[in-house]
Amino acid sequence: MPAPVELAPDYYLTNFLALVDFVMSRYEGLLSAGERRFYADFRTLDVDSQRLYVRLLPRKGVPSSAGSLFRQRKLAYAEIGDLATAADRLVETGLLQRNPPLEAAEVLPLYSKAELVPLSSAPLPRSLKRPELAQALLQQGIDTSVLSAEDPLLAVQAAEHFETFKLCFFGNLNQDLTDWVLRDLGLFQYEQYALDCHHLPFQNRAQIEQHLRYYDCLSVLDDILDSGAEAILTLAQQLPPADAADATLQRRLDRVRLTMARQLERLEVLDAADQLYRLCARPPARERRARIAVARGDIDGSLSLCREILAAPLSEAEEVFAESFGYRTAKREQRPHGWAAPSCYQAPxxxxxxxxxxxxxxxxxxxxxxxxxxxxxxxxxxxxxxxxxxxxxxxxxxxxxxxxxxxxxxxxxxxxxxxxxxxxxxxxxxxxxxxxxxxxxxxxxxxxxxxxxxxxxxxxxxxxxxxxxxxxxxxxxxxxxxxxxxxxxxxxxxxxxxxxxxxxxxxxxxxxxxxxxxxxxxxxxxxxxxxxxxxxxxxxxxxxxxxxxxxx
Incomplete structure (x- = not known):
């Protein structure tokens, strides 16, 4: 394994450029006009402007309707020689927006309690917690433009275009540029395999759009699961259609549908859960359907599903379930014909x-x-x-x-x-x-x-x-x-x-x-x-x- 190396101060820019160049070289024909313009605009920037944009793009700024927000005066990067000029250039290019029109509620989270207290038009108790202070200021209808007049706010633009580049590069939106860091530090070495246009995972724009739509749904899944059956069913309708030629998308849709159907089971919305399971091609969809059938009193349907599994199991675990569950169900319902007790091996x-x-x-x-x-x-x-x-x-x-x-x-x-x-x-x-x-x-x-x-x-x-x-x-x-x-x-x-x-x-x-x-x-x-x-x-x-x- 090679010895670890010291990373260059702007290693992140090198990695970013490698990613977007890789995608452009292989997927240019599938990218939208906005995505191609994003790439071209970025490539025309001077190096300091590129560094600043790539520094801000993955950071968790304050979310707003205009994009992730940052206070320009709070930004400091040793490798960026003239940050103010770099910000100006990004604003001119449209990759940053300076002082975008925002509601006061979107701006206040950027500031500390000490910075917010002087804005109040009336004395406020010192014991107020920061959220209570912000609420009081909102009720007063404060003008937040005074905050950004001397301390400009920067909103990152075109982040959605980079999402497409990440999807095309990683095949998912869960990974990030950290993979390069691990390689450069000598922590990981990767096999060298062919990456040519004939083996591209995405063959058309529709595929890319379907995967982006899937990740949009995935981003709200956890909140939706806690919001009740109606919200779950609404999200299920928003999932992209399955594509028989795209096994990766089918697997992802199966995982989400299995998760949603299982929550519907817990909420005892069994018919809807069963319908979602029917759309899944992977285990444990048939297992869950067999259990739902028993819960609804459909013993014949449950035993039929167990026989279907045994005739063509998709996994050993699924086969073991069908043998055990089918036997126990048949025995309990006094329908033992054709169901033998599963063997149980006792090891030395x-x-x-x-x-x-x-x-x-x-x-x-x-x-x-x-x-x-x-x-x-x-x-x-x-x-x-x-x-x-x-x-x-x-x-x-x-x-x-x-x-x-x-x-x-x-x-x-x-x-x-x-x-x-x-x-x-x-x-x-x-x-x-x-x-x-x-x-x-x-x-x-x-x-x-x-x-x-x-x-x-x-x-x-x-x-x-x-x-x-x-x-x-x-x-x-x-x-x-x-x-x-x-x-x-x-x-x-x-x-x-x-x-x-x-x-x-x-x-x-x-x-x-x-x-x-x-x-x-x-x-x-x-x-x-x-x-x-x-x-x-x-x-x-x-x-x-x-x-x-x-x-x-």
Whole structure:
């Protein structure tokens, strides 16, 4: 990993220019006239004016109808030589507005209590809190222009245009220029993957507008959820239409609709919740509909949904739900025909009493196993199997599929944690798994371990993968076990990459064993139970170790 570097004083401007230039070079034809003018105007500015605008653009000024507000006299940036002239130039260009016409209520939050007291036309109690003081001044009808006459107010303009640039660059409006800072400081390295026009995530302006509309709805979602069923249903109508060709938008709409439908359930507006769930293509939409059906007394409808899930489950968790919920519902309603009790696997279990220490229970258990059973024992949890998979399929993870990569600063393709990840790369994954043998696995893993070390990969936690651990795992674990493990991980990467056993031990006599450790009061989670049942089906050695503390 490269040594950290000291950032230039105006590193933020360099990053801003890289972002807008990147978007212009790839999306110019999809940008509006206003967005292109924003870019052109900014590019004509002198460097101090550019610095000032980029300093103010992401800052949280006082929100107003004219844009984020700042007091010019309060601004001070060492790298900007003549801030007043820079502000004048931005005002001339239209990227800042000076002293915009505003209501007094929008202006007062910019000033301290000490600054506001002299504005009162009548004596006021000193005990007044700032909000009460502001309210009293508003009732007096004060003229706030006296405040800005000698201390100009600046309102940032065209921020909405930069939102489009951010969307096109990041693919979302949750990220910001911090990604560059982390890279420049040496904290993150990113894989180099192709970013050409043939793989652009946005192919037309309508797509961009739909995503911007989605984020407009998302920005008010939390407030709407607390505002009652009518407000939720109104927001649902404002969501953009789903686009079968835009899987990213479909996933985002699903998440919002699932959230809104779940709140409608809590409000007992079940019909509306059910209708929203029907628009969702992802779990747990069918699960929630099955539960709603039971709540409405529609047992046949609920059992039919459970059968539909079992016929074509979208995830293992959804399948487990349908087996369990369908069986319990059928049994309770005395309709047991066709519903068998779900199997419940009991893993080999041992309980030991150990002295407590100032480290986690997993490390205590690992130390005990090394002494009691012999052979090295490593605390790996979810890092080992995920990491070796990431090293084995590195090139497939970073294959430049359409819509997978928006910019050079992604640790993962945009669909990595979605059900689309495996199907979109099915042929490549299937071929790689078919080639898997111990020799082929070791060659690819060591090659990528040496060549890619330190580069961000969503499956690889570099600090947890030591060379001795990798060597033992690759030598001791059979190819059939690797293949089974990799297939399960890839089948549902979002859910299956967690819940793996805490420890792996390598007995002196050979082989390996996975050990799930449970301390006092702890018990197995559902995803852990599913992993243990999987190990049993594939004859992967495993056990559960319950630790109790020795009496002192």
């Amino acid at each position: 279990t041992e309980t030991v009493a150990l002295p407590s220490a100032a480290v986690c229970v997993e490390l205590i258990a690992a130390a005990w196993l090394e002494v009691d059973a012999g052979g090295p024992c490593h605390y790996v949890e979810n890092t080992l199997f995920n990491g070796i998979l990431g090293l084995y399929v590195w090139d497939i993870v970073f294959a430049p599929l359409p819509g997978a990569f928006f910019n050079p600063f992604q640790a993962a393709p945009s669909d990595f944690r979605t059900p689309d990840f495996y199907p979109s790369r099915r042929q490549a994954f299937e071929q790689r798994l078919a080639e898997l043998d111990c020799e082929n696995l070791a060659v690819r893993v060591w090659q990528n371990f040496d060549q890619k070390y330190g580069i961000a990969n969503p499956l690889v936690a570099w600090d947890a993968l030591s060379a001795p651990l990798l060597r033992l795992a690759l030598e001791r674990i059979p190819a059939a076990h690797w293949q089974a493990l990799f297939r399960r991980l890839l089948a549902d990467i979002a859910n299956h990459r967690s819940g793996l056993p805490d420890l792996i031990r390598f007995p002196d006599a050979g082989g390996y064993e996975l050990v799930e450790v449970k301390g006092p009061g702890d018990r197995l989670q559902q995803n852990q139970q599913r992993w243990l049942a999987f190990f049993a089906r594939h004859e992967i050695p495993h056990r559960v170790l319950h630790v109790e503390w020795q009496a002192t």
